[in-house]
Amino acid sequence: MKKTLKTLMTLGLASVMLFTTAITSFAADYAEDGNRLKLYGQVLQQVAPMDDGSNIFYLAIVDGSDTVTKDDFTPVDSTKSFDEIVMYYDFGDKLRECTYDDVEFYINYRKLYFVSDDEEEQLRNAKRYREMYNSLGQISYVVKTGGDYDVMSFVYICKLPEGKTAADMGEFAEYVVYADGAATSDTSNTTTSTQDTGDWASNETGWWIQFKDGSYLTNSWWQSPYSGLWYYMGADGYMVTNTTIDGYTINADGVWVQ
DSSP states (O other), X not given: OOOTTHHHHHTSGGGGGGGGSOOOOOOOOOOOOTTOEEETTEEXXXXXXXXXXXEEEEEEEEESOSOOOGGGEEESSTTSOHHHHEEEEEOOSSOOXXXXXXXXXXXXXXXXXXXXXXXXXXXXXXXXXXXXXXXXEEEEEEEEOOTTSOEEEEEEEEEOOTTOOGGGGGGGGGGEEETTSSOOOTTOOOOOOOSOOOEEEEOSSOEEEEOTTSOBOOSEEEEOTTTOOEEEEOTTSBBOOSEEETTEEXXXXXXXXX
């Protein structure tokens, strides 16, 4: 069997020593994930690949529930099922709470910001990271097979702390998913609109916004109701990346850089 579970092995303490090698600039050139999942109907957001780009990581911060089950997840590709895609999952009895500091540490660690020449600091960071990911809900699945390694996706799930809202997560609000399926605010009196605003769909070429009637968005901006981030769909309907539209810069993830 190929080294499918390479990443699970490298998450241990010894793996951090590998991070002392040269680090490529982190341009967020994410591998395409044709098995990407939704939680409560909301497309999960990528955190970071490994430094060699061989694996993909997602984080879901659940608002409104202490638990998740496999029935809460659906593939973005409607022709697939959870059981067809997922090779391993473990949600535990109750989701662990993730504070802003927890998420900041997790994301920075994944993006290799905590690489240091100080061996003791590396070991402390690795220990904290290991304790954190061991306590999170987890899903893993193969994205594609080929080359020296299978490309893997890993989903980590935690809970928004009691009394907190997505706004309390600051720049990490995009990772919040809502158990009621709607990105509502605790401080808002507005209700969720029944208007079809479209949702993500994908194939081997890219991502687009598709409506329930089968039509799709073209030459238009689209704001995610889940994260509040803005994206632009080109003339062919696909999300554009690494360009400028109407004077606004769009990064490698397709997000308008404000």
